[in-house]
Amino acid sequence: MAGDDGAQPTGKRTGSGPPAPAEVSLIDRLLMSLLQSLPFLFGIGFIAPLIAQLLKRALPEAAHAQWSLLVGLAIGGSWGAFANLKGRWI
Numbered sequence: 482m483a484g485d486d487g488a489q490p491t492g493k494r495t496g497s498g499p500p501a502p503a504e505v506s507l508i509d510r511l512l513m514s515l516l517q518s519l520p521f522l523f524g525i526g527f528i529a530p531l532i533a534q535l536l537k538r539a540l541p542e543a544a545h546a547q548w549s550l551l552v553g554l555a556i557g558g559s560w561g562a563f564a565n566l567k568g569r570w571i
Contacts, residue, residue, distance in 0.1 A: 517565070524561020529553040 532553035536543055543549045564570045 520564035520570070521558070521561040524557040524559075524564065525554060527557075528560060529557030532556050 529550070530553060533550040536549040536552060540549075560570070
């Protein structure tokens with residue numbers, strides 16, 4: 482046969498080269514961004530209410546004030562953002 486000289490088709494790669502990049506779907510991008518922001522979400526979702534409850538327990542006059550939650554959100558959010566950027570909590 483004329484074209485049967487053992488050559489590989491031009492569209493196929495052989496060998497140990499890197500695989501062709503796959504197309505990333507919207508769900509994949511959303512999951513990756515969610516997983517990358519987990520330290521920040523943990524900081525505002527768990528550490529902030531914990532700090533607010535500790536402040537309310539330590540200072541009974543803060544039981545009906547909103548500032549304890551704001552302090553908790555500031556500390557928890559900044560600590561979570563630090564952990565998100567640096568890759569570690571301490």
